[in-house]
Amino acid sequence: MNVNRQNGLLRYDNEMQRILVQNNLYLLKKHAHLESTEILYAPIYYTQNQLDFFQKRFSELKKLFPTAQWSEHVEEQDFDVALSWDAIYEINAFGARIYPEQNRLFSSLPFDLPETFTPFRKLAEEILPDFYSGAVLPWDSEVADELNYYFREKKLPASYLDTRNELTGRDGSTKFSPYLSCGVLDVRHLYNEVRTFEENHGATKSSGWIVFELLWREYFYWHYQNHKRLYFSKKGLHGKTDFSPVPDYSINELRELTNEPFFHAALSELTTTGFLSNRARQIFASFWINDLNLDWRSGARLFEEQLIDYDVYSNFGNWMYLAGVGVDPRGQRYFNVKKQLETYDPQGSYLRTWQTN
Ligand SMILES: Cc1cc2nc3c(=O)[nH]c(=O)nc-3n(C[C@H](O)[C@H](O)[C@H](O)COP(=O)(O)OP(=O)(O)OC[C@H]3O[C@@H](n4cnc5c(N)ncnc54)[C@H](O)[C@@H]3O)c2cc1C
Known part of the structure; x- marks a missing residue:
């Protein structure tokens, strides 16, 4: 079988034989008409939350490809194409065969990437279309239901700006990130x-x-393409590269480190749901870096192992940014936990919901 790349799309000369799908369902979704394809679904996961999430995606996949199989153990040589994330951090085993098509607004960047976000955003906004033709419609029924809920039933975009920093509740932000990260929601369709x-x-x-x-999500992806391995260096974009190993902490070890109620609550939410709001992620990361004085890369690893929306670019990009070694020209960001909670959880409902004892 020969696979050719033309205009950024994958073309199959002969019938596809076997595809290994890890976490990147995006490409498969674009080529879902290939009913003769034999699919082995072998997502990378660490936690029960992630497993549950991927099992739901698998049951949706089975509706389209009844012969698709779930697999825990895979051997590279068994496959014609392996679909995963396009990042060195995850892919060594299947590197050569991974097709890097990504779930992005731009399939290639039509301008030189500015180093910081604001000029990137300006350039990007100038060329964003009114509508993306060819965006893939969701075939995952849960995604279709959530889109319906968010845009048509509750009309939530009208209040997004006021609510996006809320720490609790379903409606504060879109909650589409898990679907975007595994590719069952085409970002162009969301747009x-x-x-x-x-x-x-x-x-x-x-x-x-x-x-x-x-566009932040988009930016981190393209920014990563310029800097690659620096995303995993302790000093990030600055200073000497340092790929020294970082400790992985167990959840119990982390709980022993501090009595800060927010930290305990966030750990509890993270391990129970596999999700934290953006504001909670920011406060948590700031506390990790500035108050606990831990290596930001350990925090990024913790998120990698726990989040159901894990995305290497957004995750490492945001951690670096907060550690002051990334793209933010303002340097290290500090979020005072007490002040943050006064602003974003004045009634204490976040702590009440997730307090552990
Ligand atoms: C330390 C840290 C780690 C993070 N790790 C991840 C990660 O692994 N995966 C991930 O998808 N996002 C990550 N984010 C970004 C952001 O927190 C989540 O995308 C967002 O909370 C998901 O909820 P939502 O879909 O309701 O977002 P919404 O507020 O509804 O935003 C809509 C979409 O925009 C994108 N987005 C929003 N905020 C950001 C941001 N700061 N950076 C990049 N994209 C953004 C996401 O795709 C999101 O789904 C991280 C943020 C921080 C501070």
Whole structure:
């Protein structure tokens, strides 16, 4: 079998024989018409939350490809193509065969990447289309239901800007990141949903802010392409490269490190759900780096092992940013936990929900 790349798309000369799908369902989704394909689904996971999440994706996959099989153990040589994340951190075993097509707004970057986000955003916004034709519709019914809920039932883009920093509750932010990261939600389709919402209900700063956040996701991906391994160096983009090993902490070890109630609550939410809001991630990472004085890379590893929306670019990019070794020209960011909770959890409901004792 020969696989050719043309115009950024994968073309199959002969019938596909066997595909190994790890966490990147995006490409498969684009080529879902290949019914004769034999698919082995072998997601990379560490926790029960991640396993549950991928098992749901697998049951959706089976509706399209009834012969798809779940596998815990795979051998590279058994496959024609292996689909995973395109990052050195994960892929050594299957590197040569991984097709790097990504779930991005731009399939290649139509301008030179500015080093910082703001000029990137300006350039990107100038060329974002009104609508992406060819965006893949979701075939995962849970994703379709969530899109329906967010955009049509509750019309939540109208309030997104006011609520996105909430620490608790389903509706504060979109909650689409897990689907984006494993590729069952095409980011271009999500973008189209925002624009359609704006056509029907009016464009506001609030609805536009969802696109703003999607551009952060986009930016970290392209920024990673420029810096690659520096994303895993202790000094990040600055100073001498340092790939010294970092300790992995167990959840119990972490609980022993501090009595800070927010840290305990966030650990509890993270391990129970595999998710934290963006604000909780920021406060947690700041506490990790500035108060516990731990290596930011250990924190990034913890998130990698726990999040159901783990995305190497967004995760390491955000951790680096908060550690002051990434793209933020302002240097190390400090979030005072007490002040943050006064602002974002004035009634104490986050701590009450997730307190452990
Ligand atoms: C330390 C740290 C680690 C993170 N690790 C990840 C990760 O592994 N995977 C991941 O998808 N996001 C990560 N983020 C970004 C962000 O926290 C999540 O994308 C967001 O909380 C997911 O919830 P949502 O879908 O409701 O986001 P929304 O607020 O609804 O945003 C819409 C979408 O925009 C993107 N987005 C939003 N904020 C960011 C951001 N700061 N950086 C990049 N993209 C963003 C996401 O794709 C998100 O789904 C991290 C942030 C921090 C501070």
